[in-house]
Amino acid sequence: MSPRIGLDLNTIVKAAAEIADADGLEAVTLATLSRKLNIRPPSLYNHIEGLPGLRKELALYGIEELERYLSRAAAERAGDDAVRAMGEAYLTFARRKPGLYEATFYTIDMEDTDIKLASEKIVNLVIQVLQQYGLHGVNAVHATRGFRSILHGFASIEQKGGFAMELDINESFYFLIETFLIGIKK
Amino acid sequence: MSPRIGLDLNTIVKAAAEIADADGLEAVTLATLSRKLNIRPPSLYNHIEGLPGLRKELALYGIEELERYLSRAAAERAGDDAVRAMGEAYLTFARRKPGLYEATFYTIDMEDTDIKLASEKIVNLVIQVLQQYGLHGVNAVHATRGFRSILHGFASIEQKGGFAMELDINESFYFLIETFLIGIKK
DNA sequence: TTATAATAACTAATAGTATTAGTTTTTGGC
DNA sequence: GCCAAAAACTAATACTATTAGTTATTATAA
8 A cells, every 4th residue: 555656647548548448538527537547636636637637638649549550540540541541550550559549639729739740740741641632832731621521520420330231340441441532633 | 485486407407417518527516506596405306316316307408408509400401501501509508508509519318308309309400301312221320320429529629729820710610510411412 | 875855655634526315396187 | 467488597416536644454664
């Protein structure tokens, strides 16, 4: 029963991510988290700024993790291959870490500098790939916003169980990506 | 101080929607709602099955309201016109009723019969429009899923403040819709 | 090696939340 | 005008986050 367990921010955030993935983001509370870590809830305040602070850290971790998935997929690839690989990586991340993915969109402060910076890395990555289609300036931004919308929309609806009909979901995803590729080429 | 105010489900759900639109979905609690309605929290249990029940009713109301927006837009229109109009209507709804829109995606039980039925109406509406492009059977379903993904993704990211760059958001939306139209035509 | 300062745990207390149980008041139908 | 159902209520319980103040451990420096 040592009053100095040796907790750090990383351990805390990863524990929170585990709860989120296992039981949903709503299950991430200071109470459940402190139970998992074998400490009392107030002790968490030594590391994070309350529940809002925890949510920010979780979102940040999620965005950075997503960026790693995406940049790994884009590496050594170009054009359609790169777009398809990034799309698949995005969906894989959302499926493998559902709670953490949810956290990247859940009541986060987009004005926050850390969040902004991490998000920009993803945007720049996508812009870089889409520029290979001759999309520059405003059009590259439009296309990037479109690509993000497609990916988030699909992943989010799937996660909520919104695709009810008996039809292969992966096929629908490929259909959508190909539709997008055709669209940006003309 | 009458113990019989004359509350009904409709009044309750609309009050909840007002809170959601004004202060965000997280602000919708039995406590805030009962304060707005000038009753004590337990009284709400005469009309709804706790907080989960309230959320379900709110989601249902949102889905039905969205369906009204979309069918009004699709009426008397066909092809590209209909698709563009539905896209705009979707975005308009999400912008005008942000909290209610959020509710249509927030921890809802997709197995619930009422929710399922209301959702199917929207799906069928979209399928009907997309069939005019010669999309039938599986392809019509793929395209419908794609269209919903685009709309939800865009609306959701915009709502969270995710489109940071200084570039007109409506332009990006039109770009995305046109990209989709081109894609499904080839 | 020992004293001190910072860190990170703790307990205690408060306020806000949902929910259940049991009660009272009103209303509508007979 | 009576009675049953509906819809409000009060009281109580169990969580939750959070703040204040306390204590124990660790790291540092004399």
